[in-house]
Amino acid sequence: MLRSMVRAFALCAAVVTLAGCVDANAPTLVPVAAPFDPPLNLPAVAHHICVGDGNFMYREAKKQYELRAGMGGYPIDPAQEEANATAAAHRQYVTCLSSQGYRIADR
Structure with missing residues (x-):
């Protein structure tokens, strides 16, 4: 009896922990050519x-915009x-996903 209660508690704890890992805003990724050429990563x-690549490009684009504004002498429009x-x-992000063998599914 106690053993089954401990197992049930452990299962519930695992489910709650894993439920916190699900990102509702993450896009659904579909392999492009799954049977013939499997994707590179999960x-x-x-x-x-690809989120890391996108974040880097976001910072780089902001920096480049500020440099162009400084060189052109016009004010920065936020x-x-x-x-x-x-x-x-x-x-x-989309380019990185393509290189990994995925596309974003239409919702």
Whole structure:
């Protein structure tokens, strides 16, 4: 009796822990050519790698915008800077996913 209660408690603890790992905002990744050419990494690993690439590109695009504004002598527009950086980060993320063998599924 006690043994089954301990097992049930351990199972519940594991389920609660793993439920916290699920990211509802993470896109669903679909392998592009699964039967013939399997993806390079698992979807979670590819997502993690590509988010890092996207974050780097976001910072780099902001820095480049500030440099162009400084060289051109015009004031920095925060909305335009954010739009450029977000678009660059998204392009980098999608490109990275493609190189990993995935595409983002339509929801």
